[in-house]
Amino acid sequence: MENLDQKVLQASSGEHRFDPDQQRRFLGTFEERVILAITLEDARLEVVRNQLADILNQIIKIHENPHVKLSSNLPNSLQMNYMKLANQINLNVTVIREDKSLSPYGVIIHSDKPVDIINPDIRSQFPNLFEEPKPSSSEQTEKKSLWKKIFG
Template identity: 40%
Template sequence: MTDINKTILEKAAGPTRFNPDEQRRFLETYEERVIASCTLEEARDKIYLEQYSTILTDISDRFHPVLVKISPALDENSQLQYLKKTKDLGLVASIVSNDCRHSPFGLIIHTDHPSGISPTDMNLQYPNLFEKKEETASPEKKSFWKRLFS
């Protein structure tokens, strides 16, 4: 029979987790399960929010199940927009606990088994979606006098 005091102390300390530092860094999942990720700054960027559905659709075609973890450090508006877009695609998303507030990631898209994806950065996986649209500079208009004397 186990000692009741030992059992009480173990239960009071919370659930036992394998590699808790890695789980806090990757928003309550393991690194090998991550399919795609983006930093907090990138998750706040409007272009990531616009391309999010496209990325999630592509990932859900290749992996099953697909789960999304959203950082508690994102502002509420961004959190709700990512949640809504994920739910619209019929996938599961959750905002993780405040234990993960110091994670550098804003979004983690993962599965329940090792994914084998490296690198997981969305910028590197989908470079064509995040190309900065360079504004085409209009040719400089020459003044009347420059046109006349050139």
């Protein structure tokens, strides 16, 4: 009988979330469902805005029916940009308003079932986006030290 009383008390106390801190961090989504996570800083970068359509097309080929969540902490112009992009690819988009919790992420792309991606951060999944261009061979010339200039 004690077990039944405990269940009644839990049900009357309101909604039960399995891991509310994890859900706040990933804009209301469980971590095991996150396909790609883009931080607020990275979401503001031009390279991410320009390449996100290609990235989303790659994700669609691998994962069935992904969803896009945007943080309300992104500027409105960026929110609109990302919403238009997702709508062109026929993806569902939701803007998550964050009043009490601050997520480090600006864009979360997730599935409705677990995908268990170990590191969903865009910098780990697409490191080539953030590589600095290598200087040409003429720029790589080594500066000679004072001693080498004097003594050859």
